[in-house]
Amino acid sequence: MNGAHANGAAANGAGGAAFPGLKLVPAAQESYKAKDFKSDQEVRWCPGCGDYAILAAFQGFLPELGVPRENVVIVSGIGCSSRFPYYLSTYGMHSIHGRAPAIATGLAASRPDLSVWVITGDGDGLSIGGNHLIHALRRNVNVNVLLFNNRxxxxxxxxxxxxxxxxxxxxxxxxxxxxxPFNPVSLALGAEATFVARTVDSDRKHLTSVLRAAAAHEGASFVEIYQNCPIFNDDAFEPLKDPAERDLRLLRMEHGEPLTAGGRGVVADGFGGLRLAGPDEAGEDAVLRHDAHREDPGYAFALSRLDQPAFEHVPIGVFRDVRRPTYDALMNEQVAEARSAQGEGDLGALLASGDTWTVE
Structure with missing residues (x-):
C-alpha cells in the first residue's frame, strides 16, 4: 500500500456524519456491492460453521462504508476466524497468534487513511493475545475488533x-x-473501551446493525459475536437461537429504549448494580432506559454481568459508545509538533551520527 491518499483525505473523507471514524479515509470513486468484496479463494470452514454467516454479513456490510477496497485492511491472528483475510478482496494480513491488535495498532497509527479491522477468536484474542487486546482498547486506537466467541x-x-x-x-x-471463564464484554469494559457490543452470528440484521455502529465509532470498537462451532461445541448458544426461546432470553439493548426481555425489566439494585425484575416487582417507571452514552463504564459493566450460565437473559446490542481522543490522533499531533519544532529530520544522518565503524 502507498500513502497517496493520506494528504487531503479529510476533505474528501468517506466518514462524514454516518461514519466519523472514517473521516480521514478517502471516499470511494465507485459504488461497491457485496460481490466486490469476495475474493477468488474457496471458502473453507466446516459445514455449518457460524463463520460463514459472519463472513456473508461482513461482505454485505462493507459497501456501506463507501471506502475504496485498497483502504480497507483486515488483520487476523490464528484460528478458524483468522482465515477472513483470504476471503475478502481487500488488503489483509494473517498474522501470528494473539498479535493482531498490535499489528493493527501500527497500521492505524501510521496510516489514518485506512479502515482497519481485527478478526480474532476467544482463544486467539483472550489467551496469548489478551495483553495486546486490552491495551489496544485502553489506548483507544481507531480499529474495529470483532471477537468470534464459540467457547x-x-x-x-x-x-x-x-x-x-x-x-x-x-x-x-x-x-x-x-x-x-472470561466474560469478553466485561473484560473490554474493564479496559475502559469506548465502544463495546455483542451480537449473534445467525441474526444477520442485528449483526449488521452492530457492525454499522462499530464502524461509525471514532476510536477502538470491540464486538463480541456468539459463533457456533458445529464440530467441537455444537449448539453452545442454541437457547438464544431457538425461535420459541430467543425473544424470552435476549435482552435487546437500544439507546433510549426500556431494557426488557421475556416480560421482565432491568431495575437498579443498589450500589450501581442491576437486576431483572418481574412485572409484579417493578412498575413501568422503575424499568431503566438504556443509556449507551453514559461516560462511567460502571453502568455498562453491570449490564454485562446480567449474563446467566444457562443464558436465561443475555444482553445484546451496544453496551457502551462514548467519545474520547484516539491514540493515533494524539500520536500524530505529537509527531507534527516535533516536526514543527525540529524539522523533518534526516534518518541517514541520525544513523551515521556518533561513533560509527565499517565492517570489511
Missing part, C-alpha cells in the same frame, strides 16, 4: 478456551475445566 478452540481440535464454562469436558480437560 472452544476449534482450529486445534477442541480444547477448552478462556470462555469455556467451568466443568467443560474437552480433550484437554477430560475431568472438566477448572478455570473460571
Amino acid at each position: 472452544i478452540y476449534g482450529l486445534t481440535k477442541g480444547q477448552y478456551s478462556p470462555t469455556s464454562e467451568a466443568g467443560k469436558v474437552t480433550k484437554s480437560s477430560p475431568m472438566g475445566s477448572l478455570d473460571a
